[in-house]
Amino acid sequence: MSVVTLRPKAKPMPQAAKNVIDVKDLSLVFETNDGPVNALSNINLSVDGGEFVSFIGPSGCGKTTLLRVIADLEQPTSGSISVNGMTPSEARQKRAYGYVFQAAALYPWRTIAGNISLPLEVMGIPKAERKDSIARNLELVNLSGFEKKFPWQLSGGMQQRASIARALSFDPHLLLMDEPFGALDEIVRDHLNEELLKLWAKTQKTVVFVTHSIPEAVFLSTKIVVMSPRPGRIHEVIDCNLGSERTLDIRESPEFLEIAHRVREGLRHGHSYDQAHL
Amino acid sequence: MKRSPLAIVAFLLAAASLVLPTGADAPGFFFFATPALLFAASALALFASASNSSLIALLILVHLAAIFLIGLLGSFAMAAPAMGYWCMVVAAWLLAWLAVQRLAALRPKSVGLQRMVNLALPVLFGAWLLILWEIVVRGFGVPAILLPPPSMIAARIAGSVPTLWADFQQTFLKAAIAGYVIGCGSGFLAAIVVDRVPFLRKGLLPVGNLVAALPVVGIAPIMVMWFGSYWQSKAAVVVIMTFFPMLVNTVAGLAASGAMERDLMRTYGSSYTQTLFKLRLPAAMPFIFNALKINSTLALIGAIVAEFFGSPIVGMGFRISAEVGRMNVDMVWAEIFVAALAGSLSYGLITLIERVVTFWHPSYRT
Amino acid sequence: MNFVRNSVLPVGTVLIGILAVWYAFTVILNAPFERDQAARANTTISTGQLIENTMAQERPVLPAPHQVAAEIRKTVFDISPTSKRSLVYHGWVTLSSTLLGFGLGTLLGILLAIAIVHSRTLDKSLMPWIITSQTVPILAIAPMIIVVLNAVNITGLLPKAMISTYLSFFPVAVGMVKGLRSPEIMYLDLMRTYNASKAQVFWKLRWPASMPYLFTSMKIAVAISLVGAIVGELPTGAVAGIGARLLAGSYYGQTVQIWAALIVAALMAAVLVSLIGLIATFVNRRMGARA
Numbered sequence: 001m002s003v004v005t006l007r008p009k010a011k012p013m014p015q016a017a018k019n020v021i022d023v024k025d026l027s028l029v030f031e032t033n034d035g036p037v038n039a040l041s042n043i044n045l046s047v048d049g050g051e052f053v054s055f056i057g058p059s060g061c062g063k064t065t066l067l068r069v070i071a072d073l074e075q076p077t078s079g080s081i082s083v084n085g086m087t088p089s090e091a092r093q094k095r096a097y098g099y100v101f102q103a104a105a106l107y108p109w110r111t112i113a114g115n116i117s118l119p120l121e122v123m124g125i126p127k128a129e130r131k132d133s134i135a136r137n138l139e140l141v142n143l144s145g146f147e148k149k150f151p152w153q154l155s156g157g158m159q160q161r162a163s164i165a166r167a168l169s170f171d172p173h174l175l176l177m178d179e180p181f182g183a184l185d186e187i188v189r190d191h192l193n194e195e196l197l198k199l200w201a202k203t204q205k206t207v208v209f210v211t212h213s214i215p216e217a218v219f220l221s222t223k224i225v226v227m228s229p230r231p232g233r234i235h236e237v238i239d240c241n242l243g244s245e246r247t248l249d250i251r252e253s254p255e256f257l258e259i260a261h262r263v264r265e266g267l268r269h270g271h272s273y274d275q276a277h278l
Numbered sequence: 279m280k281r282s283p284l285a286i287v288a289f290l291l292a293a294a295s296l297v298l299p300t301g302a303d304a305p306g307f308f309f310f311a312t313p314a315l316l317f318a319a320s321a322l323a324l325f326a327s328a329s330n331s332s333l334i335a336l337l338i339l340v341h342l343a344a345i346f347l348i349g350l351l352g353s354f355a356m357a358a359p360a361m362g363y364w365c366m367v368v369a370a371w372l373l374a375w376l377a378v379q380r381l382a383a384l385r386p387k388s389v390g391l392q393r394m395v396n397l398a399l400p401v402l403f404g405a406w407l408l409i410l411w412e413i414v415v416r417g418f419g420v421p422a423i424l425l426p427p428p429s430m431i432a433a434r435i436a437g438s439v440p441t442l443w444a445d446f447q448q449t450f451l452k453a454a455i456a457g458y459v460i461g462c463g464s465g466f467l468a469a470i471v472v473d474r475v476p477f478l479r480k481g482l483l484p485v486g487n488l489v490a491a492l493p494v495v496g497i498a499p500i501m502v503m504w505f506g507s508y509w510q511s512k513a514a515v516v517v518i519m520t521f522f523p524m525l526v527n528t529v530a531g532l533a534a535s536g537a538m539e540r541d542l543m544r545t546y547g548s549s550y551t552q553t554l555f556k557l558r559l560p561a562a563m564p565f566i567f568n569a570l571k572i573n574s575t576l577a578l579i580g581a582i583v584a585e586f587f588g589s590p591i592v593g594m595g596f597r598i599s600a601e602v603g604r605m606n607v608d609m610v611w612a613e614i615f616v617a618a619l620a621g622s623l624s625y626g627l628i629t630l631i632e633r634v635v636t637f638w639h640p641s642y643r644t
Numbered sequence: 645m646n647f648v649r650n651s652v653l654p655v656g657t658v659l660i661g662i663l664a665v666w667y668a669f670t671v672i673l674n675a676p677f678e679r680d681q682a683a684r685a686n687t688t689i690s691t692g693q694l695i696e697n698t699m700a701q702e703r704p705v706l707p708a709p710h711q712v713a714a715e716i717r718k719t720v721f722d723i724s725p726t727s728k729r730s731l732v733y734h735g736w737v738t739l740s741s742t743l744l745g746f747g748l749g750t751l752l753g754i755l756l757a758i759a760i761v762h763s764r765t766l767d768k769s770l771m772p773w774i775i776t777s778q779t780v781p782i783l784a785i786a787p788m789i790i791v792v793l794n795a796v797n798i799t800g801l802l803p804k805a806m807i808s809t810y811l812s813f814f815p816v817a818v819g820m821v822k823g824l825r826s827p828e829i830m831y832l833d834l835m836r837t838y839n840a841s842k843a844q845v846f847w848k849l850r851w852p853a854s855m856p857y858l859f860t861s862m863k864i865a866v867a868i869s870l871v872g873a874i875v876g877e878l879p880t881g882a883v884a885g886i887g888a889r890l891l892a893g894s895y896y897g898q899t900v901q902i903w904a905a906l907i908v909a910a911l912m913a914a915v916l917v918s919l920i921g922l923i924a925t926f927v928n929r930r931m932g933a934r935a
């Protein structure tokens with residue numbers, strides 16, 4: 001078992017790191033009682049270090065499944081995938097990534113500090129370091145002062161921020177986020193989008209982000225992966241770099257609208273919202 | 279495939295049984311046939327591919343060995359079974375466990391096959407409990423007063439059907455069922471009344487919850503004094519025991535329908551009884567059935583235990599206490615077997631009815 | 645104030661109602677005996693006198709609440725607790741075997757649940773039996789356990805405690821299997837992303853998640869343990885314990901004694917269950933449950 005060493009300061013990111021994630025000809029079929037479901041079909045994708053990649057597509061197109069394959073929570077049926085040059089399983093055992101679920105999934109019997117401390121305890125990190133990390137990450141997500149609260153005493157947005165702090169607590173290079181803001185209202189979501197962007201700029205982490213909101217994807221990403229359902233596949237990959245100094249105002253800019261339009265077109269061509277799914 | 283250490287140990291034990299003394303009067307054919315079966319089974323477990331047919335073969339070999347082992351118990355007239363015999367027993371048991379383990383690990387595609395496996399596993403487990411019980415009790419010569427072997431209990435059951443039936447009639451068909459029906463019925467009606475009066479609900483519910491946790495069977499001697507020693511007094515105990523669980527559960531169930539659904543009924547201008555029958559009682563069904571299930575066990579307990587305090591010379595509780603006094607433990611086990619059968623069958627019946635009535639409940643959807 | 649209006653007042657009213665009904669039945673059930681006596685002595689009896697008499701019989705059909713209270717006071721406070729006539733003595737005999745059996749049963753139930761949750765084989769082969777055995781009137785074997793163990797010279801506390809162990813072990817095992825399985829998939833996935841060991845998943849997730857289930861089943865278990873201990877005292881021929889008091893009372897028609905023993909048993913059950921409820925509240929608070 002490897003013990004993760006914590007770097008108190010943003011470590012020098014391996015800027016040139018190519019292919020943090022490399023997916024080749026990957027397919028995944030779920031065997032269900034009603035027959036096989038082609039959740040992923042012939043996926044090819046590579047993600048470089050420091051990128052912010054969004055998966056977008058209608059529900060059921062396999063976004064979550066792809067993310068779970070990267071996280072070694074699901075096994076592909078065929079094809080290959082590497083994470084940090086290793087198999088996903090090895091990467092998971094090296095604790096290479098932090099995962100944020102759609103729901104905050106905070107343990108209700110632990111305080112906010114206790115929840116953030118959870119992965120650190122599992123990884124056997126000494127108490128003093130745990131304390132530092134909790135304080136640092138709570139500050140990062142603007143939750144200082146809420147250490148002793150229990151999850152239910154916080155609003156939905158605050159809970160989701162706490163779960164991001166938990167994913168960051170052991171300082172993984174890679175952050176996997178599955179519709180982290182999907183359950184939140186638009187105002188809170190905008191706010192958290194800004195914060196996430198700042199956080200990404202500050203820590204230079206690689207982020208893979210699942211969403212079904214076009215503005216969210218365009219606003220956050222350096223690369224947008226448009227997916228379509230049945231079988232789940234990648235329809236198009238759209239580069240999207242709106243510069244590092246982004247604020248919410250950028251959403252009114254022509255460049256933004258132009259990319260958003262392309263994403264929408266891509267989704268439409270992918271037969272995303274066909275009748276059966278409405 | 280991983281070589282299971284269980285199979286290796288079983289192989290070694292089977293080998294040891296050939297060398298070690300068995301303690302038999304005259305080691306006959308089966309003292310060599312049984313180890314041979316065990317050798318075959320462990321070899322199968324060790325070297326054959328993990329296919330379904332090898333698993334079935336393993337199961338057959340192991341159970342054949344078990345039958346031989348029980349048969350061998352007849353050849354120890356002079357001395358008790360010795361190490362050699364016990365080595366065979368342990369080997370057979372290890373192999374059986376291994377087979378059950380492999381069976382449990384199967385994940386058949388077809389639903390029917392999965393169901394069969396799910397049924398076979400507990401059946402095999404129960405069978406081995408009985409096999410080991412029989413072998414250990416007879417092999418070590420445990421006195422029958424302490425624990426009779428299953429074969430003796432089975433013989434006793436077969437030999438005393440009329441007595442068992444009379445006892446069953448007295449305790450189950452008369453006392454338990456009458457008490458159950460009256461207790462559940464009155465608890466249900468009381469709940470409807472209590473539900474209409476919020477003040478009563480607030481007052482009776484905590485009291486009812488408390489009573490449900492009390493040792494109500496203790497009331498039995500009083501009931502025997504009041505209603506005589508015939509089945510009526512037992513039924514009275516059952517009424518008191520089953521009343522409160524039904525009351526508490528029905529009241530909770532009547533409160534279970536959502537505010538939105540009730541508002542909907544309101545917008546239709548539905549009357550109290552209409553809302554009760556069309557919405558609230560259906561919504562309360564899972565709770566009511568929960569009480570019916572709890573009460574089915576309680577009713578049998580109440581009827582049996584109440585007989586410990588006085589009864590005519592018939593009845594399951596009477597028989598148990600009387601035969602215990604005479605140290606006829608096999609008869610006691612026979613009665614317990616009947617009680618267990620009656621208990622689980624009535625529980626099963628209620629569960630079946632529940633499935634039909636509350637088919638809409640999420641726990642039954644697939 | 646709300647507490648008074650919503651609990652104290654209604655519950656108090658119901659309790660007073662129960663007392664009133666009890667008194668009414670005391671008069672109704674005991675009156676025939678008094679009338680009989682009067683008829684035999686060829687005297688008539690006034691209604692007032694009749695009512696007074698019904699509440700002061702030595703062996704009433706139904707003793708009045710105050711008679712039972714007086715009996716409890718006498719046998720609890722006035723008699724030395726070491727005396728065989730003290731209810732404290734008998735109560736302690738029952739309580740000690742209840743607690744011993746309950747403790748052992750809970751421990752066993754938890755251990756078995758842990759084994760079942762971690763072994764597919766046990767889960768599939770043993771669990772159906774445990775569930776079925778809950779539908780079986782296990783209490784019926786209590787006398788046999790006692791007598792059989794007595795026959796091999798195991799007497800006193802242990803046989804009764806074994807019945808309580810046996811009875812309390814099933815609800816705890818079933819409840820804990822449910823509780824240890826209660827964490828959502830997402831919580832388990834989270835642990836997997838940390839590459840947590842089985843032990844870590846157990847101690848940091850399954851165990852805390854199962855606490856509410858543990859306490860719920862412990863409440864059932866302690867109540868049934870007490871019943872087991874009482875029933876376990878019946879076949880030894882009324883030596884000691886609440887059950888012995890009930891049996892002796894029924895032999896000699898001492899209804900007041902029976903009722904006193906019953907009320908004490910009820911109080912013991914209530915105290916035990918609320919004690920566990922209190923511990924549950926305390927633990928749940930520590931674990932952040934809403935107040």
Ligand SMILES: Nc1ncnc2c1ncn2[C@@H]1O[C@H](COP(=O)(O)OP(=O)(O)O)[C@@H](O)[C@H]1O
Pocket residue numbers: 030031032037038039057058059060061062063064065066232
């Ligand atoms: N564990 C599973 N078993 C069977 N089918 C699944 C499972 N998980 C997902 N699926 C199916 O795979 C498809 C893709 O699901 P998912 O990745 O969750 O989509 P998305 O996250 O894009 O909404 C869906 O059709 C879904 O029903």
Ligand SMILES: [Mg+2]
Pocket residue numbers: 063064
């Ligand atoms: Mg999804």
